[in-house]
Amino acid sequence: MMKSLIAAAALGLAFVAPVHSATYAIDPTHTFVTYEVSHFGTSTNRGRFDKKEGTVQFDRAAKSGKVEVVFDLKSVNTGVEMMNKHLQSADFFDSEKYPIAKFVGDKFVFKGDKVEAVSGTLTLRDKTMPVTLKATNFNCYMSPMLKREVCGGDFETTIKRSQWGVNYGLEFGMADDVRLLIQVEAVKQ
Amino acid sequence: MPWLLALSVPLPVLAQPVVYRLDPQHSFVHFEVMHFGTSTLRGRFGQIDGYVELDRTVPSGWVSLRIPTTVVDTGMPAFDARLLQGDLLASETYPLASFVASRFSFDGPKVSALTGELTLRGVRQGLELRALRFGCHTHPQLQREVCGGDFEGELNRADFGASFGMPFVANRVRLRVQVEGIRQ
Numbered sequence: 001m002m003k004s005l006i007a008a009a010a011l012g013l014a015f016v017a018p019v020h021s022a023t024y025a026i027d028p029t030h031t032f033v034t035y036e037v038s039h040f041g042t043s044t045n046r047g048r049f050d051k052k053e054g055t056v057q058f059d060r061a062a063k064s065g066k067v068e069v070v071f072d073l074k075s076v077n078t079g080v081e082m083m084n085k086h087l088q089s090a091d092f093f094d095s096e097k098y099p100i101a102k103f104v105g106d107k108f109v110f111k112g113d114k115v116e117a118v119s120g121t122l123t124l125r126d127k128t129m130p131v132t133l134k135a136t137n138f139n140c141y142m143s144p145m146l147k148r149e150v151c152g153g154d155f156e157t158t159i160k161r162s163q164w165g166v167n168y169g170l171e172f173g174m175a176d177d178v179r180l181l182i183q184v185e186a187v188k189q
Numbered sequence: 190m191p192w193l194l195a196l197s198v199p200l201p202v203l204a205q206p207v208v209y210r211l212d213p214q215h216s217f218v219h220f221e222v223m224h225f226g227t228s229t230l231r232g233r234f235g236q237i238d239g240y241v242e243l244d245r246t247v248p249s250g251w252v253s254l255r256i257p258t259t260v261v262d263t264g265m266p267a268f269d270a271r272l273l274q275g276d277l278l279a280s281e282t283y284p285l286a287s288f289v290a291s292r293f294s295f296d297g298p299k300v301s302a303l304t305g306e307l308t309l310r311g312v313r314q315g316l317e318l319r320a321l322r323f324g325c326h327t328h329p330q331l332q333r334e335v336c337g338g339d340f341e342g343e344l345n346r347a348d349f350g351a352s353f354g355m356p357f358v359a360n361r362v363r364l365r366v367q368v369e370g371i372r373q
Binding site: 029030032039040042043044045046048050059077079080083084086105137138139140141143144151152153154172181183184185 | 215217219223224225226227228229230231235236262264265267268283322323324325326329334335336337338339357367368369
């Protein structure tokens, strides 16, 4: 009787969804935003933001989450020093005045147990506008080095920089569309 | 009478090869490789030095470029340093990679693909690069013709002996090449 009660309790427990909400810290060595912008319709200029930090709250059972990542705009890296400097000027980021860009995502769309999209806001130059990042890859794995779960993926979106008041060169044909390619991995805390 | 005869003969197409030197500010090789089947690692080689010859009347083309392997930029200095070691780029022994191609495909006046040979870590292998876009514009400062585009190709890094970290970091490497050349 006692045994069967315990068995039943154990069985019952198995059906109770455990609390899965967990905090993940962004792994800065596997988290980057790369932008792509057309150069006079000929080729694609690329740049990357190297300094960043952030956290992800992620609940696969409840299919919800929240992510907050801050990027240091002074860490923009295009491979061309003159370009890095120009991007930080008032023509583009005005990074003396607005040193960071911030993404806050609070609407996680799931397909099965994988994140398919994250919607939220991007703040740049003091303007906050909605953006949706679509996942092109998503996965969780046990890191053999960290001995912890790591979740992450690849996300992308295309924004119009003029929405954030970054209008330099539009009148002489420089592209408004900027494609963002986002690599992210976050380590369970 | 001789001039009538001359008119009836189609004019020979004159070869018009034009040489472009790569613009190092707009010529980079970006690579992408999958990390733990989860997210995409990216890095950049460049600045690249090289020449392209295009003859859009024939049409034909030729390219030769050199890619220093001593400088790679992933945004993580520790990872950059690791990439230079013997089981990856071995850049002390092989400080330069090169790409030479003379088989160009055209779609009208535009380059659509090129096939040649990549030498990396002292190993030479065939490589095809496909154009995602190709175009020409007039450089606003130099007032000279600039032609270029975006090209993509894939390689297996183990084919070149750079196999460290497999299978956690994939064998398959995707190359995304930005290139612009200034008419000489």
